[in-house]
Amino acid sequence: MTAKNPDGIPSSQNPVSQQPGNSKPAEQLEGIAIRFAGDSGDGMQLTGTRFSDETALAGNDLSTFPDFPAEIRAPAGTMAGVSGFQIHFSSIDIHTPADQPDVLIAFNPAALRANVDDVRPMGMVIVNIDSFNQKSLTRAGYGDDPLPELRERFQVVEVPFTTLNRAALQGLDLSQREIDRCKNFFALGVLCWLYGRPMDATERWLGGKFKGDVLEGNIRTLRAGHAFGETTEIFPASFVIPAAKIAPGTYRNITGNQALAWGIVAAGVQMERNVFLGAYPITPASDVLHEVARYRHFGVKTFQAEDEMAAVSSTIGAAFAGQLAVTVSSGPGFVLKQEALGLAVMVELPLVAINVQRAGPSTGSPTKTEQGDLLAVLFGRHSESPIPIIAPCTPGDCFHAALEAFRMAVKYMTPVIVLSDGYLANSSEPWLIPEVDSLARNPVKHAHPADIGEFQPYARDPETLARPWAIPGTKGLEHRIGGLTKEDKTGNVIYDADNHGKMNALRKAKIEGIAKDYAPIEIDGPPEGEILVIGWGGTLGAITAAVESVREEGLSVSRIHLRHLNPFPSDLGDILGRFEKVLLPELSDGHLALLLRAKYLVDVRSLTKTEGQPFKIAELTEAIHELHASEN
Amino acid sequence: MTAKNPDGIPSSQNPVSQQPGNSKPAEQLEGIAIRFAGDSGDGMQLTGTRFSDETALAGNDLSTFPDFPAEIRAPAGTMAGVSGFQIHFSSIDIHTPADQPDVLIAFNPAALRANVDDVRPMGMVIVNIDSFNQKSLTRAGYGDDPLPELRERFQVVEVPFTTLNRAALQGLDLSQREIDRCKNFFALGVLCWLYGRPMDATERWLGGKFKGDVLEGNIRTLRAGHAFGETTEIFPASFVIPAAKIAPGTYRNITGNQALAWGIVAAGVQMERNVFLGAYPITPASDVLHEVARYRHFGVKTFQAEDEMAAVSSTIGAAFAGQLAVTVSSGPGFVLKQEALGLAVMVELPLVAINVQRAGPSTGSPTKTEQGDLLAVLFGRHSESPIPIIAPCTPGDCFHAALEAFRMAVKYMTPVIVLSDGYLANSSEPWLIPEVDSLARNPVKHAHPADIGEFQPYARDPETLARPWAIPGTKGLEHRIGGLTKEDKTGNVIYDADNHGKMNALRKAKIEGIAKDYAPIEIDGPPEGEILVIGWGGTLGAITAAVESVREEGLSVSRIHLRHLNPFPSDLGDILGRFEKVLLPELSDGHLALLLRAKYLVDVRSLTKTEGQPFKIAELTEAIHELHASEN
Amino acid sequence: MAADPALKMTRKEFVSDQDVRWCPGCGDYSILANVQRVMPELGVPRENVVFVSGIGCSSRFPYYMNTYGFHTIHGRAPAFATGIKASRPELSVWIVTGDGDGLSIGGNHLLHTIRRNINTQILLFNNQIYGLTKGQYSPTSKVGIKTKSTPQGSIDHPVDPIAFAIGCGATFIARTIDVDAKHMQNILKRAHEHKGTAFVEILQNCPVFNDGIWEDVQDRKSRAKASLVLEHGQPLVYGPAENRQGIVFKDGIPSVIDLAEDDDPIERGVVVHDEHPEASSYAGVLATLQRPDFPLPVGVFRAVEKPTYEAMLQDQVDSATAERGVGDLSALLHSGDTWRI
């Protein structure tokens, strides 16, 4: 996010020297946000992803936000089928995909109608004018041609993408349908010219994906688009967005789901144990299964179960068998796993359960984001069954969260929940690739008869209160576990009241003890003062941008972001007490706020939003201003 | 509970005139608590229930507490197989089964060992001396004969129940095993003599249950036991517990599960709609299914589903079809229903979901009680899916809770949760049978085309915000519902952000609006002051007794008991603010306390217990004293 | 379902006002069209028809039917339908499910609904893939299929929906094909006529994630050889006229014999199709006929009568009422031991 402009409006538009190999003047911009929008079948997600990768290679900081419908491919040309992809890139540090795009590329009237009101005033709106006819206008729900009116509010640029693409691909042995499918690459070419993106990565990528005339067609139209940008009079100038100054190192683009998957694979390597992932597909979590399934050569086994009960049960079974076990799902599926997770608490086995949250209730809006599952994952099991919760806050952070979750699970012999969300899952950002040597190595150690006198499955490590992880195949440690109340130490079945109370207390103490391992909370801003803004999970970018923005307006605002939602860090209460006002923006009805209020009796103000969409920076700055102005 | 003696120690033991038809002196007692204990196969639950019914007929106030193992019939003579039943009865108002029994009847050494430490000092311990031999002592885990030592601490009475029973039944055409099975009725006869209980109800009951020599045998041994009490020197006197002064009316004994079942049947009658109950058996909820299944002639249909997902789904289906639909379960089963309940929230259909809580986590101690599911039933669905919660507080109150739940569900078109527990489920108390005419009649009204212009499945009643209940079979109201985010009014599938937020807000407002219907909270004690004790659910008796007890010691303590756990009553915050200190005892880790702290930012002190057992009055009085003595 | 043949209805009346949101070319379109075409012929008024579905592309079906409809949650549609039908036996309840919805997460409900013989129609759209979640293999996918979740190929042996339904004790079992309008309409009518659970597998093409999986039985040219059309009382003969083949059973194991042009199949021992044997084993043998060794049977495998769940339940209500009179609440509350104070 450009710091001074929470709305994503580029702050400097001075023409500078021409881009290399470019015959038109180029203006320098600090940053820009572009949204691609078209039919589900128009390849918008692909176009967006390619443009992101090129932008990353150009050295900009960036943030993306894909937003697509739940249908695979709703009827062409309808509002229901519109798929969007927004990318924000800049020469300075940015935190979000931007509230309002500066540029919209709309492939048809429905895409225009669904998105144009988000574009900043006088922003650029590029339309595929070939798709504007009475029929498609009607399908989109437009009565009249909207362009005349829009020309008042935006710089409307009309490009006949379909025609130009067809012209470019004449002579190839492709059907009309195949030809038309390439038009998104023509548009990509235009944009690459406009914003000075290199295209070789895309050409390489196309080479790996297609062959023959399809490959030829895509490359030809990409180049044709680039040439069109340079040649035509429609765009008087192109733009330069200089590379951002970011920490040195090797970077890549990564989405949250990919990072989770890689974190899972990495845990196996770093902890020297095989990984078992049991999952049932569900949007937006399925990609973690898909990605992990590609790495059998890491000794990783994935199991697509028949349902979520089987997914989690197989995972607990694998944990019993000594694997680094993990299951992944989204809200509706996670909820179905709660009964079994209660058993995992009782038998104190290590495993990781990931919930990539989506917008509900019920089936809700499966491809939209929300943070509404915190209380469900924390409390959704019957009776007292505490489980630690880790919430990653950026796509790349998902990698580290997965690694940490496994370490915690094994050290404390407990299930651990990782709480991601649809926004983190699908968004991408440049990610500083960690050096493998810098990652902690924690080889798993199982209980072994040689280390133990009389084996007691529920004897506890005095430090961590963890019980031993004794796995089948180990001679002398044969034992039985299960969900009935267990006797302290022996683990035998028993109904004694005192013992039942004691075991509840032990499990609680064990989980609370985990907070000892946390690093102190980092406070961004003064350690005490008027306003503290707290966040958790995928809202980090928006909150950071908003806080930076109001600070530049002179407000004294501090910020912390909680990664550990259970147990809470032990310094949290102290920090809360040092501020006059505390604001907690959440994409839910205020789950963390409820927990903090209950625990610390602090009047945490909750800023809630349950619209299936991330926070806009402006929503947050406004709330901070309001809080600042408020009496107490 | 005798008011002055929280420990259940009878306060007056003055000999009074003899009981009618009794040749020995009879002492008058205010109240007494007796525990029956034996093997699971010894018929303790039955003996206890019979004794309770007779006690009720004798006009005493009473409270019972059955406590049995999870195994059907664990190996005879082991601690694991011990089954107990406690009854407390009195000539004055009592609230609990008493902390400590005055009398223990132990049918074998294991029953003695498992229970004797609970008996009040110098209480009476009656043992079946026939069962005391080396083998059974060893099975029970006794090294030496425990009786000599116990004689120091208790009045030990040794009765050869087995021998006496065999003697009584000589000549009948019964096997030895059948004869021995009758011995509990011999013991019952003894106790009936001892406490002046009439036996005709039991004889009637036996007559309805058995025939031939089995009937003859049971009656004969019952009478023999009575005669034995009167004849033998072992009991120097019998006791009289005069009838209690309680409100006039017709009474019966009722358990919480029976009351729930009858409440369900009553809802069908009062609301003039057929009832559908879909359930999967689980302890301690199954009896609700069993009981409701007996009333098909009320037009009630029960469906034993294949699992909890099917149970709740069939219930929602029946609600869609226009039935008074209800599902019942306990913690582990309830949790499995949460995904479907999320759908019920989205489609806004009326149904009742009952959770009879048990001690966990996981399978835990299925026959023991706890209140640990409050947060799970409140928050256990993904995303925002608010559902009202009603918690009955006595066995008889379960009847009214069920009725209220249906009324609320239909009025507001929402699922409603009834949160009972294992203690309420199995305990019994005398219940003032309500006059049917005094129960509200709320005939169900479905949407009808005549009442409506253009039908909109999500149009709302301006008052309640309820949507119309339009059921299949109604011409002109054909419509489709489902779990995807719905458009306001039309109910069409839509992914629009504003609409999604609006629907969340509407659902929330609808549920919060229910509080308008509540009666004001009744405060027992001064409306403001030093200490307020809050309770919910089945702890009412113990809390009431404890508060009465400390008040008599001069403390100013007020008490409220919450029946509505979501939404909270609107006068609750105000009441909380009027007391210096607030104590909240819960059989959990403090679920309601967490909610009250978060909502009202009041420093509610939580008294927690998670041992699978109800509160003892002494635990509560101690906590109140401590709070009173505490600085702030 | 109070069927009223006098009722005159049109296909259009069963078309809802919602835009149909499947991919172009999806087999679901033709299934929808056929269902909408058959409905008016069944004589059930629109308001007495309920479509219930789970989650999946296929499960969007109810939105497009201008009847009562309930798009529920993943896998549980049969259980919702059970609640509807058990409590309101007069309604005509149709279940639409997919191979993932019905046989993966929903397998248990399919089993129990079928064995209880709830009088509903279960239409299972089998495209051997999870469409809605973008292409993972399903329980009916072939071993070796490469999908998003099986980059090295699937290793699960698939379950056959028909064989599964037989194992569950289904009283009506049929298979039809998305593109064969006439056949499907006939099967839909038969399913509706059947009293008890009518289980219908519909072979459906998913052009996006699993294109062409049923090509040999869909294609008019290959169909004669690739499929065996079951007709009650007719021998199990298939193939082009000049090259007929027949199915014979030996000790419960089927095999194929070639038939000369003038052979009498029955004389040659070819089995004569019988929908009605009480023992499900005959249909069980048919179910083992699978491509490529055998033709794939389409049509009604089995149709036998057994009391339905909802009828027996209603009987219990009626007989209890007849025996004990309509329930009297006050009497209930005062039953057993009571006492007056």
Next chain:
Amino acid sequence: MAADPALKMTRKEFVSDQDVRWCPGCGDYSILANVQRVMPELGVPRENVVFVSGIGCSSRFPYYMNTYGFHTIHGRAPAFATGIKASRPELSVWIVTGDGDGLSIGGNHLLHTIRRNINTQILLFNNQIYGLTKGQYSPTSKVGIKTKSTPQGSIDHPVDPIAFAIGCGATFIARTIDVDAKHMQNILKRAHEHKGTAFVEILQNCPVFNDGIWEDVQDRKSRAKASLVLEHGQPLVYGPAENRQGIVFKDGIPSVIDLAEDDDPIERGVVVHDEHPEASSYAGVLATLQRPDFPLPVGVFRAVEKPTYEAMLQDQVDSATAERGVGDLSALLHSGDTWRI
């Protein structure tokens, strides 16, 4: 499972120190005794054996075995076992479940575990009742049974575990009886030898809630007439020597014929039992043999070889490793497009 026949073990070594907590006379006792007796003969060291169960009286089983054991949650044992076996193929994994645990709430996992052919032994104790929750009818209970939840009698048509297993594509299916020690031990050994899911129904008496349900096949006197002992290669003949009867199949439908004392059953067309036909339809016909019209078959219905899930999964790991080398984390993190700053 690394079976080592040289290993000398005793029954006692498999007895845990826990008190057995079933009701007196429960059929579970004899099943436990037989399992404990067979274990030492299988040659699998104790530490490589895992017993996994769900919830129910039967599911208490693992506590009494001095091996690794996991008493899980209701209905899910096969899924737990899948996780164990898929990740550690060298372990010998036994599943103990009941008719309620396995076929009611757990039906879906049974289906999928069986079709995947995970190499485990599934012992389903069928007492046609829910024991642990004190006597409700189960999915195998007969129509009309009066239980706590069905005071007017049950109206659900029961599912037959063997028929269900066939519908799921089971590779090994057997039935045995709690009181028949020798038969059971033999079946347990066969189940263990089988590579793939071995599904074994054990008829079990619950004297407390459903006494005598299997009496005719349990009782030594009635057994010969009431049951048909399946033996590979032997004709389907049963009954006392003087009154033998045989089973014939016609078009997939079984029927009974009387055999004269000197009849050759095979000549009379009596079917010869074959455990190995690839088509499951033969076993499907056997599964329809039910009391009272037929004798109840006990023994091995079906035993065929198919690749197991865990072996194929391990193959994918091995072949991926062979092709791509052992995974290199740093290489993974740097794969695709990266850039240096």
